[in-house]
Amino acid sequence: MTLHDAARKLLEEHKVQGVLGYRKGSLPFRTRPYLFRDPCEIEELVFTPFCGLNLARYLLFLPQGIERVAIVAKGCDGRACVALVRENRLRRENLLILGVPCPGMVDTRKLAEWEGLKEHEVTLRGGEIVVRGVAYPLASFLDASCRRCRYRSPLVYDILVEGGEVPSLPQEDTLRELRSLPEEKRWEFFRKELSRCIRCYACRNACPMCYCKECFAESHKPSFLHPSPTLRDNFVFHIGRAMHLAGRCVECGACERACPLGIPIATMFLAVSDTVREHFAFEAGVDVTAPAPFVTYREDDPNAFIR
Amino acid sequence: MRLSGNGVVVTREAFLEWLSRGKTFVTETVARRFHPPFPSVPTPKAVLLPQHEALYRFFWARRTWNVHPLPPEGTPILLLAAPCEVKAVTDVLDAVFLGNAPQDPYYATRRKNLILGALGCTFFEATCFCTRVGGHPLSREGADFFALPLSSGMYFEGEGVSGRPLASSEKEELEALVADLEKTAPPPFPEKTPEYLYEAFGRDIWEDIAWGCLNCGACTFLCPTCFCFDLALEGRLRGAMIRTWDSCMFPKFTLHASSHNPRSHPMQRVRQRILHKFSYHPLRKGVFGCVGCGRCVALCPVNWDIREAVERVVSCAL
Numbered sequence A: 001m002t003l004h005d006a007a008r009k010l011l012e013e014h015k016v017q018g019v020l021g022y023r024k025g026s027l028p029f030r031t032r033p034y035l036f037r038d039p040c041e042i043e044e045l046v047f048t049p050f051c052g053l054n055l056a057r058y059l060l061f062l063p064q065g066i067e068r069v070a071i072v073a074k075g076c077d078g079r080a081c082v083a084l085v086r087e088n089r090l091r092r093e094n095l096l097i098l099g100v101p102c103p104g105m106v107d108t109r110k111l112a113e114w115e116g117l118k119e120h121e122v123t124l125r126g127g128e129i130v131v132r133g134v135a136y137p138l139a140s141f142l143d144a145s146c147r148r149c150r151y152r153s154p155l156v157y158d159i160l161v162e163g164g165e166v167p168s169l170p171q172e173d174t175l176r177e178l179r180s181l182p183e184e185k186r187w188e189f190f191r192k193e194l195s196r197c198i199r200c201y202a203c204r205n206a207c208p209m210c211y212c213k214e215c216f217a218e219s220h221k222p223s224f225l226h227p228s229p230t231l232r233d234n235f236v237f238h239i240g241r242a243m244h245l246a247g248r249c250v251e252c253g254a255c256e257r258a259c260p261l262g263i264p265i266a267t268m269f270l271a272v273s274d275t276v277r278e279h280f281a282f283e284a285g286v287d288v289t290a291p292a293p294f295v296t297y298r299e300d301d302p303n304a305f306i307r
Numbered sequence B: 001m002r003l004s005g006n007g008v009v010v011t012r013e014a015f016l017e018w019l020s021r022g023k024t025f026v027t028e029t030v031a032r033r034f035h036p037p038f039p040s041v042p043t044p045k046a047v048l049l050p051q052h053e054a055l056y057r058f059f060w061a062r063r064t065w066n067v068h069p070l071p072p073e074g075t076p077i078l079l080l081a082a083p084c085e086v087k088a089v090t091d092v093l094d095a096v097f098l099g100n101a102p103q104d105p106y107y108a109t110r111r112k113n114l115i116l117g118a119l120g121c122t123f124f125e126a127t128c129f130c131t132r133v134g135g136h137p138l139s140r141e142g143a144d145f146f147a148l149p150l151s152s153g154m155y156f157e158g159e160g161v162s163g164r165p166l167a168s169s170e171k172e173e174l175e176a177l178v179a180d181l182e183k184t185a186p187p188p189f190p191e192k193t194p195e196y197l198y199e200a201f202g203r204d205i206w207e208d209i210a211w212g213c214l215n216c217g218a219c220t221f222l223c224p225t226c227f228c229f230d231l232a233l234e235g236r237l238r239g240a241m242i243r244t245w246d247s248c249m250f251p252k253f254t255l256h257a258s259s260h261n262p263r264s265h266p267m268q269r270v271r272q273r274i275l276h277k278f279s280y281h282p283l284r285k286g287v288f289g290c291v292g293c294g295r296c297v298a299l300c301p302v303n304w305d306i307r308e309a310v311e312r313v314v315s316c317a318l
Helices: A003-012 A039-044 A055-061 A075-086 A108-112 A183-194 A202-206 A231-245 A254-258 A266-280 B012-019 B028-034 B083-097 B105-112 B168-184 B193-202 B206-210 B218-222 B266-285 B295-299 B306-317
Strands: A018-024 A031-036 A069-073 A095-099 A122-125 A128-131 A134-137 B008-010 B024-027 B052-061 B064-069 B077-081 B114-119 B145-150 B153-157 B229-234 B238-245
Touching: A003 A018, A003 A039, A003 A069, A003 A095, A018 A039, A018 A055, A031 A039, A031 A055, A055 A069, A055 A075, A069 A075, A075 A095, A183 A231, A202 A254, A231 A266, A254 A266, B008 B012, B012 B153, B024 B028, B028 B077, B028 B114, B077 B083, B083 B105, B083 B114, B083 B266, B105 B114, B145 B168, B193 B266, B193 B306, B206 B266, B206 B306, B218 B295, B266 B306, B295 B306
Parallel strands: A018 A069, A069 A095, B024 B077, B077 B114, B114 B145
Antiparallel strands: A018 A031, A122 A128, A128 A134, B008 B153, B052 B064, B052 B238, B145 B153, B229 B238
16 A cells, blocks of 8 residues: 555544644755645655654644544654653554655755755655766765664554665664774764754754653753853753663654754764663664663663662 | 945955955855855854853852953954845844843944944845845845855945946846846735734634644744843852843743743744744834744754745735
8 A cells, every 4th residue: 555545544534533744845855744634635745755854753742632643654753653652652552653664864964065956856766866867875865863774664563555665775883983983082073063052952852752841951940951052061961861862762863853053963862872782682662562771670680780 | 126236346355355354254144155264153143142141250258249240342243144134133133132221231232343244145045035024135234335246256335345346247247136036036925914913813723833843942043033032040159140042932931930831832932933023023113023034944853934834824814
């Protein structure tokens, strides 16, 4: 079944009250989230390599009257859904996952460097992206988090849509270069990048796993950090968020795509995810039943500091 | 045509040399289009109203509070900006910080030290809508000087630069550019837009309009006209009173000490952003609180488009 047919059928048969998907945006290449409620609107549903937003973020802020909802989910959106169900934010039976195989998302900033590039001048052909008639390997345009993606199709789904063109891409360790640097150089990298942060909180608000009612960053009593975006307070915010997302980050890279200043903020979260994978053999959003590393206590835990 | 046409033509090199006589900055928009060899700032706001500044320092000693006010400081700065960004300073920021007594001394000092130049735009980007809100890509209103890149050099209006008068081919180029911009200019919002929006406050369209917005502060922080700020004490027994940018998109923006929050719902905050720019500000000051630079549209993580929101409210009113 194609994506359109599946979504239309779900709405027509009243299986769900809404379909969370992407719609064409107001600018070249851009798409925007949209809650489809009328089967007639489904024509406007799109899925392109420009759907970098993680839709699972909207599952927690649905309008009133939406009980059961379907979500168009690429691999990482699917992982976020599973992680949210794990954390009892959502009920699995109220969620219908419409899985779409993901070709990887294009870093639109790289395309924006072409002056006056129009939307129709960019097409996708197999494992290549064609810009103004010249084919480039898709990997050279992909987002850092997509280049290292392990799960392009959702692992947990109710309907898996056919026909998505999924080029096989080598899974690349995008952090290798940074890891190979000496400590001072890595420090320098984060200092330089985080000093640009204006603390607009776009990264946090785009994150499907950041759903705290009151964020520690904005708490007044107690106050953890000052509102002025000095380097010191920026570090407190981003490291604090990385700590909160350890073992919970689904590695979608939505934070980095949301950043209006283009700070490679996902680097930090991907590194933390790697650490959790290495030490706890755990990946967030992969298995609904797997015990989460930081909330599980076992007397026979091999690490003495946890016991 | 907003230009007098009485300007002169200089070479790009001579223009850049003239610019580099002092501490010179350009805005990101200018940097992206013109590639001058100067450091860039996001908008003029970053120069006039820094994201954080200390107003006074304090410490507790000998059983008393010692308070040291920090006087306003300003070093002469030359800033080359797009016409819409110049308009943001002259029409909005100046009106807010200098329009009523008492004036903001920190802003006033920096403003006095600022030489503001406009670099005309030769095309509309997909995000541009200055002509919808009363601006023009070739406007030199409010700017201390005006420059425009031509194929043969720089067209310049203002004082301090000597060049040759326009050749007839350059006059034609200028006229062709004006005609071309006229053709592609987005049409202005209806004259009664501020009134329509004001009337629409209580309608049930806002939930729908606001849906999708993440309520982050990317749009307001990177907006050249958004001026809201917060005052916060940093430090307990020793510290400073800091003024920082604040955003109406944040839930804490309107949180009262009583814990009541008049804008606790995200929709109310989105409505406030639209109405402040397109209704309250124009009804009070006579100009839109938006200059149509399109940065909020370009930088929004979810492509939430303020133009569409205004259009939608207006179309409901018509």
